[in-house]
Amino acid sequence: MKNSMDDTLSGSTETKTLSAELAEHLCERIRNDRLAPGARLGTESDLAVQFGVSRTVVREAIGSLRGLGVVTGRQGRGLCVAETDNFSSVLRKALVPQVASSSGLHELQQLRAVIEIGSIALAVELITFEEIIRLQTIVGEMKRVMKNIKTDEERTSNAYKELDCLFHQIILAASHGSFVKQFHGVLLDYFHAGEFYNDIPCNKCLREHEKIANAIAERDVDKATKYLTEHLRPQLKALEK
Amino acid sequence: MKNSMDDTLSGSTETKTLSAELAEHLCERIRNDRLAPGARLGTESDLAVQFGVSRTVVREAIGSLRGLGVVTGRQGRGLCVAETDNFSSVLRKALVPQVASSSGLHELQQLRAVIEIGSIALAVELITFEEIIRLQTIVGEMKRVMKNIKTDEERTSNAYKELDCLFHQIILAASHGSFVKQFHGVLLDYFHAGEFYNDIPCNKCLREHEKIANAIAERDVDKATKYLTEHLRPQLKALEK
DNA sequence: ATCATAATTATTGTATGATAAATTTGGTGA
DNA sequence: TCACCAAATTTATCATACAATAATTATGAT
Numbered sequence A, B: 001m002k003n004s005m006d007d008t009l010s011g012s013t014e015t016k017t018l019s020a021e022l023a024e025h026l027c028e029r030i031r032n033d034r035l036a037p038g039a040r041l042g043t044e045s046d047l048a049v050q051f052g053v054s055r056t057v058v059r060e061a062i063g064s065l066r067g068l069g070v071v072t073g074r075q076g077r078g079l080c081v082a083e084t085d086n087f088s089s090v091l092r093k094a095l096v097p098q099v100a101s102s103s104g105l106h107e108l109q110q111l112r113a114v115i116e117i118g119s120i121a122l123a124v125e126l127i128t129f130e131e132i133i134r135l136q137t138i139v140g141e142m143k144r145v146m147k148n149i150k151t152d153e154e155r156t157s158n159a160y161k162e163l164d165c166l167f168h169q170i171i172l173a174a175s176h177g178s179f180v181k182q183f184h185g186v187l188l189d190y191f192h193a194g195e196f197y198n199d200i201p202c203n204k205c206l207r208e209h210e211k212i213a214n215a216i217a218e219r220d221v222d223k224a225t226k227y228l229t230e231h232l233r234p235q236l237k238a239l240e241k
Numbered sequence C: 001a002t003c004a005t006a007a008t009t010a011t012t013g014t015a016t017g018a019t020a021a022a023t024t025t026g027g028t029g030a
Numbered sequence D: 001t002c003a004c005c006a007a008a009t010t011t012a013t014c015a016t017a018c019a020a021t022a023a024t025t026a027t028g029a030t
Helices: A018-032 A044-051 A055-067 A087-094 A102-126 A129-147 A153-174 A178-193 A203-217 A221-236 B018-032 B044-051 B055-067 B087-094 B096-100 B102-126 B129-147 B153-174 B178-193 B203-217 B221-236
Strands: A071-074 A078-081 B040-042 B071-074 B078-081
Touching: A018 A044, A018 A055, A018 B055, A018 B096, A044 A055, A055 A071, A055 B018, A055 B055, A087 A178, A087 B087, A102 A153, A102 A178, A102 A203, A102 A221, A102 B102, A102 B178, A102 B221, A129 A153, A129 A203, A153 A178, A153 A203, A178 B102, A203 A221, A221 B102, B018 B044, B018 B055, B040 B044, B044 B055, B055 B071, B087 B096, B087 B178, B096 B102, B102 B153, B102 B178, B102 B203, B102 B221, B129 B153, B129 B203, B153 B178, B153 B203, B203 B221
Parallel strands: none
Antiparallel strands: A071 A078, B040 B078, B071 B078
16 A cells, blocks of 8 residues: 555646546556456545545546446445446447537448448358348348338338348447447447438448348358448548548 | 426436436437537536536536536636547546456457458548558568567567557558547557557568558558458457357 | 344435636726 | 726635445344
């Protein structure tokens, strides 16, 4: 416990607030000391005296880190490093300001497309027979839905979008990276909820989905990559001007 | 202003704390109302009376959102939706618990590889001549550094790692997606700082870099994708068992 | 002695009030 | 109109108190 703990937080830039500085400091400590999830961080009062600030400041810093999914604390227990679950909810919040602007939305779309294209090789390799069947079932459903497009525009469009999301999610899930999958899930969520990009149900898209599904079924990495890249081309493209 | 503002936050689950609930609520409001960065959110006192809680709770909620880069506030001004810059620092913090476990580190590596592979097509298309020159310069530097590997193991390894990061960063930068680039930057940072994966300076890696750089210089998307995928193969691979 | 239960303590969650510092706003004079 | 000063806002921090909940200890029965 001889940790030279008279850090008065006067180390670095003075511009920021005490709480922000403390949050930064605690984050660095966790990172440098390689504190694993579950590791104790002492109590709020401890930290308050250690850093020579009031408990208010400590609580604000901790609140910030709590929001970031870095620490948790329960009454009577004290503080500890948070588990790595529910990263999704953190990311979902952190992206909120991004989706306000059209350029931000485009950036997210681009990231989503990049992640899916980057995963396709692995997905083709690891995908199971069941998942292949599901992909083809979805394509079949899409065809069926497309027929009703004139009679019930609205619902058809929603159903199609739903299927579209499911299609891409299955591909990502097949790549067996829980983090990659979570990440993609959040992005797809925004993609689905917001009206920012309408992959309008059209025969062209349908054919593309079909070709992708078939390429995956044949476990042909090159073809799958090629067709997927084509399919995601409009989202991948850099922001013009 | 007829916003039916007697939200007493008693809407949903009662398990969470008031501050967490309020943070969630505010986040949703920003998202649903499409509030752009810079939009005013009123003062802490306003929110306190609106939601029927003390200013303490409001400050804690705001502190959390501030940490997530969703809102900012300055003395005398009030609160507003945050700008979308410095997303990097948010992500950097949010990933801290992830890097504590080896599985988490692997997941991050995987995500990084996925992003780079997903970006390579775009990068090849958009990369400038200057950037191509820089890539080739880096490969040349790597060759030079490799010769000293026996005389000064430690420093050689660091220099090589530095060059390796730079190499990959240039590729990402060429894809012209600021979000994608920022994202990759943070991941590469962890990749670089942590000792979790040593791309040991070896002739095999060097050749791979060279082949990638040449393929990019020739603007051959397929070859570049192929060589890059090979190069990142060990990091891309799913966690065994 | 052991185990279940009650009492106590530790710790976070919330509230209130006060002061300091930074920013905006409004006014006043040249 | 412009520069400058004063007042009002508003966040940042502090101190204190109390409630709620989890952990720890003490107690008592068997």
